[in-house]
Amino acid sequence: MPRQQQPARPARRRSYDQFCATARALDAVGDRWTLLIVRELLAGPRRYTDLHADLPGVSTDVLASRLKDMEQGGLAVRRRLPPPAAASVYELTARGRGLLPVLTALAGWGAPALGERRPTDALRAHWFALPLLRSLEGLTEAGVVEVGLPEGTFHLRTGEEAEGRDVYGYGPAEDPDARLVLDEDAALDLARGGCALAELVRGGRARVHGEGALAAALRETGRE
Known part of the structure; x- marks a missing residue:
């Protein structure tokens, strides 16, 4: 009589097995690609295909595995969009969004390693959101800034406008309070x-458009 096959046990995620907050954090986000998926989802809910398109180099198997781990770890959820979209999207939980300052700090730490762009380096406009947010940390004026770069357009929120929401997003904003335009060299320097952004504004390498309070505050950064 053939032996009955036992159901496969779910693989146990690797752990450092250390009673340390840093080790616990790395248990959750230390795998390759996880933090870059968080970077993408900080801009709002995304379909699997969109995530795959903006994470050049990740395999479909690895992306699916990381997303599953993030769901199990309480960092992300998957939900179905209402008709007529009829598609599933992934989005960060409050715990997942709490990684924003971690990524901002990591971007600052890694900035000196950028050097010259290599021919094999992929680039997306919204990847400049993290260094720009770091440069805007002292800005208290609330609103939405649309950012135009040679690679494309994205937008970000400042002040109270950003609380509890996606801090930056893909593409143009519906009704931005200010528009910021940078050329390629200025964006790379940032x-x-x-x-800092203040230096770019002061030197005319970053142009601010708009007449409201947020546009005025951005121009004022260049006069400090």
Whole structure:
């Protein structure tokens, strides 16, 4: 009589097995690609296909595995969009969004390593959101800033406008309070940590458009 096959046990996620907050954090987000998936989802809910398109180099199997781990770890959830979209999206939980300052700090730490862009380096406009947010940390004026770069457009929220919401997003904003335009060299200098946004505004390398309070506050950063 053939032996009955036992159901496969779910694989146990690797752990450092250390009673340390840093080790516990790395248990949750230390796998390759996880933090970059968080970076993408910080801009709002995304379909699996969109995530795969904006994470060049990740295999479909690894992406699916990481998303499953993030769901199990309470970092992300998957939900079905109402008709007529009829698609599933992934989005961060409050715990997942709590990784924003971690990624912002990590981007600052890694900025000096950017150097020259290699021919194999992929680039997306919204990847500049983290260094730009870091440069806007002292800005208290609330609103939505649309950012135009040669690679494309994204938008971000400042002040109270950002509380409890997606801090940045893909593409143009519906009704931005200000528009910020940077050329390629200015954006790269900002990402590398070579200069702050205030210096770019002051030197005319970042142009601010708009007449409201947020646009005025952005222009004022260049006069400090």
